[in-house]
Structures are given as C-alpha cells and as structure tokens.
Amino acid sequence: MIRPAELIERKRNGGELTPEEIRELVLGHASGEIPDYQLAAFCMAVYFRGLTAVETLALTEAFVQSGSTLDLRAELGRAVVDKHSTGGVGDKTSLVVGPLVAACGVPFGKMSGRGLGHTGGTLDKLESIPGFRVELSNEEFIELVRAVGVAIIGQSPDLVPADKRLYALRDVTATVDSIPLIAASIMSKKIAAGAEGIVLDVKVGDGAFMKSLADARMLAEAMLELGRGAGREVVCLLTDMDQPLGWAIGNALEVDEVRRMLAGEDTPPDLFSLAVQATGRLLALSDLGIDAEEGTRRAEQVLDDGSALATFSRWIEAQGGDPAPEALPTAPVVHELAADDEGFVAEISALGLGRVALELGAGRRTKDDAIDHAVGIRCFAKRGDALAPGQPLAEIHARDKESARRAAERIRELVTITGEPQPPRPIVLETLV
Numbered sequence: 065m066i067r068p069a070e071l072i073e074r075k076r077n078g079g080e081l082t083p084e085e086i087r088e089l090v091l092g093h094a095s096g097e098i099p100d101y102q103l104a105a106f107c108m109a110v111y112f113r114g115l116t117a118v119e120t121l122a123l124t125e126a127f128v129q130s131g132s133t134l135d136l137r138a139e140l141g142r143a144v145v146d147k148h149s150t151g152g153v154g155d156k157t158s159l160v161v162g163p164l165v166a167a168c169g170v171p172f173g174k175m176s177g178r179g180l181g182h183t184g185g186t187l188d189k190l191e192s193i194p195g196f197r198v199e200l201s202n203e204e205f206i207e208l209v210r211a212v213g214v215a216i217i218g219q220s221p222d223l224v225p226a227d228k229r230l231y232a233l234r235d236v237t238a239t240v241d242s243i244p245l246i247a248a249s250i251m252s253k254k255i256a257a258g259a260e261g262i263v264l265d266v267k268v269g270d271g272a273f274m275k276s277l278a279d280a281r282m283l284a285e286a287m288l289e290l291g292r293g294a295g296r297e298v299v300c301l302l303t304d305m306d307q308p309l310g311w312a313i314g315n316a317l318e319v320d321e322v323r324r325m326l327a328g329e330d331t332p333p334d335l336f337s338l339a340v341q342a343t344g345r346l347l348a349l350s351d352l353g354i355d356a357e358e359g360t361r362r363a364e365q366v367l368d369d370g371s372a373l374a375t376f377s378r379w380i381e382a383q384g385g386d387p388a389p390e391a392l393p394t395a396p397v398v399h400e401l402a403a404d405d406e407g408f409v410a411e412i413s414a415l416g417l418g419r420v421a422l423e424l425g426a427g428r429r430t431k432d433d434a435i436d437h438a439v440g441i442r443c444f445a446k447r448g449d450a451l452a453p454g455q456p457l458a459e460i461h462a463r464d465k466e467s468a469r470r471a472a473e474r475i476r477e478l479v480t481i482t483g484e485p486q487p488p489r490p491i492v493l494e495t496l497v
Contacts, residue, residue: 068092068102075109083122090126094226100233107230107239115244120286121293123244127252128294130226132202134258136173139206144171145346146259148250150283151185153271153418154308156318158186158216160325160339161346163376166213167366168343168359170350173209175219175257183418183427184315184435187218192316192392192437196385212382213375224252241273247286255294261349262291262298263342268493269306271414277302277493284496297349300496303338304489307412307447310335314426314440316392317461321442323389326373334446334491340364341492393438395461399468403451407481412445416478420471424462439463441471445479448486 071085081089089106092098115123136144147161158174165172176186176198184191187198198218200208208215227249234240254262264287266280267273274280284300291298310332312321324330325339340363347359354362366372380387421427425436442459445451458475462468 072105086122087126090226094130104233104237111239111242120244124248124252127224127227128256131222133256136258143260143351144173145261147263149265152267152305153414154310154313159322162214163372164343164363167371167375168362171209172214174216189315193385214379223256251290263345264300267305272305299345302494311442313421315437317440338491395438397462399460401458401472403455409445409449410482411480413478
C-alpha cells in the first residue's frame with residue numbers, strides 16, 4: 065500500500081509521480097481508503113507544481129477506471145461524435161450542433177451537466193422544454209442515438225465517480241483553475257462516454273473561464289494530448305466569449321433561439337458561424353471520410369432544406385419533450401430597452417450580462433438553487449453594430465416590473481457605445497488539431 069503523505073511531499077517538492085502511484089491515489093480516494101484531507105493536499109501540490117503530460121494522462125485514465133465506460137462503436141457499429149464547451153454566456157451551441165450532425169447522417173451522443181452560475185447548463189436549457197427527460201439509462205441513451213441519431217442526457221452517476229469526488233475538493237480548496245486538473249476532468253468524461261470524435265469549444269474572454277488566449281491555448285493543447293493518448297480524435301476551437309453568443313441568455317429563451325435558427329426564422333450570425341464550423345469538424349472526425357470544409361457545406365445544406373429542424377423535433381419528442389414553440393414557458397413581464405444615442409457598439413460585457421440574467425433567476429448560485437426557466441435577456445447589440453436612437457438594444461424577460469427595471473439600468477452600463485466604427489472579430493479565434 066502506498067503512503068499518500070510521501071507522494072504528496074514529492075509532488076509538493078516538484079517531483080514526478082508514476083502512473084501507478086497516481087492511480088492508487090485516485091482510486092484509493094474514490095474507495096474511501098484515502099481521506100479527503102490528503103487528496104486536498106495533493107490538489108494544492110498540483111496547483112503549484114503542475115503535472116507532466118504522463119502524469120496528466122495517468123490521472124485521466126484513473127478517473128475513467130473508477131467507474132463504468134461505454135463502447136458506442138461496439139453498440140452501434142460506427143463512430144459516434146460529441147462536442148464539449150468550457151461554458152459561456154448564451155452558449156447553446158450543442159443544441160444546434162446535435163441535430164445538424166444527426167441530420168448529416170452521423171450519430172451524436174452527449175452526456176452533459178448542469179450549470180452553476182449566470183445561466184443553466186445544457187441540461188437546464190433542455191429541461192425548460194415541458195416533458196423533456198434528461199435522466200435516462202445507458203441503454204436508453206444508446207437506443208436513442210441509434211433510432212434518432214442524437215441524444216443529450218445527464219451524466220451517468222457511475223461515470224468517472226473519482227472525478228466527482230476530487231472536483232468537490234477542488235471546489236472548496238481554490239484549486240479548480242489548475243489546467244492539468246481541468247483537462248483530466250473534462251477528457252475523462254468524454255473518454256468514458258464512448259465518443260470517438262470530439263470537438264472541444266474552449267471559450268476565451270470576459271465571460272469565459274479562460275480569460276486569455278494563451279491560457280485557453282494551454283488548456284486546449286493539454287486536452288488534445290489526452291485525447292490522442294486515449295486513442296480519440298480531437299479538435300479544439302478557441303472561441304470568443306468577450307460578448308454573449310447569439311442574442312438569448314436564459315434557458316427557454318435559448319431553446320427558442322435554437323429552434324428559430326434551425327427553422328431559418330432568426331439567425332444570430334455568430335451562433336450560425338460557430339455551429340456550422342463545429343459541425344463541419346465533427347463530420348470530418350466521423351466515418352464519412354470528408355474534410356471539415358465539406359462538412360461545413362453539408363451543415364449549411366441541412367439547415368437550408370429543413371432536415372435539421374425535423375431532426376430537432378424528432379429528438380425532442382423522443383426524449384419526452386414538446387417541440388412546439390408555444391409549449392416553452394414565458395415570463396409575465398417583457399421590457400424592451402432602446403438605444404439613447406447614435407454610434408457603434410464597442411463592447412458588451414458577457415460576464416456582466418450573465419450576472420444580470422442570474423439576478424433575474426436564470427441561473428443558480430449553489431447546486432441546490434432552483435432555476436426560473438422563463439426569465440432572461442435577449443441582447444440585440446453585438447460588437448461593431450451601428451446604432452440609432454430608439455433602436456432595440458435588449459429585451460428583458462422578468463417575473464416583475466421592478467426586476468425588469470433594475471436589469472435595464474444595469475444593461476445600459478454594460479453596453480459601450482463609441483463614435484468610431486469597430487473592426488470585426490471572428491467567433492473562432494484559433495483551431496488546434
């Protein structure tokens with residue numbers, strides 16, 4: 065039996081642990097043989113000393129080994145693809161990409177989580193659809209992917225349980241933002257869930273976990289290396305989160321925006337660009353034998369011919385939901401906010417708008433908080449837009465007039481208007497393969 069204190073001391077002093085030592089630490093903690101306080105000390109040592117590529121891969125593999133895994137190719141006879149985002153304001157991309165990929169003939173299977181912060185996570189957005197079921201068995205998940213081509217469900221409780229235990233310690237010991245720990249946590253879930261081709265959307269900027277392009281690139285490179293080590297094909301997109309993605313921030317509002325975009329009714333250019341690029345990359349990682357450029361063309365085609373919307377409706381119904389737009393919950397108060405001045409939008413604080421949405425009730429501060437699926441913001445101002453007095457800036461969906469009034473005052477402060485035209489900035493800042 066290893067002596068945890070010796071391993072913690074070695075890592076604290078900048079030494080390297082063997083894969084077997086890391087495996088015994090992680091699995092010993094998962095089984096209860098090694099106490100929380102020692103793994104908390106290990107997290108702090110890693111935070112300051114880091115992990116080598118070999119150590120990070122060993123940590124990832126130990127997470128995977130701690131629970132069950134899925135072999136989707138064995139079950140379905142073909143490669144299944146998945147997409148993961150590091151999280152951002154208004155990020156509903158997976159809800160668009162899943163139907164796009166499936167409509168192109170490639171199975172898309174995703175196990176997702178709930179949000180803790182300004183708005184809900186992917187599961188919270190989906191649960192704003194009446195009747196939608198996110199808690200399904202592995203067998204139901206596989207059958208949905210087989211029958212419909214797309215499924216997004218809650219993470220199985222026996223998937224990487226060691227990561228769940230370690231993350232709880234990271235959360236209370238201020239060691240969440242350690243790149244090797246983040247990379248191992250994300251990639252262990254992706255590997256255990258069985259997808260062979262994975263696109264990672266690493267957000268960068270004001271509303272993202274990674275504030276700088278350099279830090280985002282470091283995280284992306286670490287995850288790429290872990291994917292290769294596990295025999296997966298991975299592409300990382302570094303994407304702009306200095307402003308919200310799309311127009312809608314809030315759970316039902318974001319689902320409605322997805323449906324409108326798939327129907328060709330209302331298409332935010334940044335969300336469209338990211339969705340078709342991510343889809344193109346996923347199709348290139350599938351068994352189709354095409355490149356990303358052809359994949360992007362196919363994504364645009366299934367949007368144009370209506371098959372992506374039809375796939376979306378079949379998917380929502382297959383998981384018990386009502387795909388009709390009128391089924392979504394609506395807030396009792398809708399307040400329109402107009403521009404006062406002429407000029408150009410220079411900045412929109414993604415983090416600030418996320419916090420406004422949180423105050424309205426669209427997110428949760430603790431994991432036990434309830435989410436109001438109906439409330440949120442539609443922010444029409446995008447960086448570089450020309451504005452005229454009276455032009456709509458935002459639409460606030462709230463429970464009462466006072467909440468809407470406070471949100472409107474705050475939003476005015478979060479949108480910076482200048483007299484000079486602003487240069488365009490692409491949504492995808494870099495692509496790493």
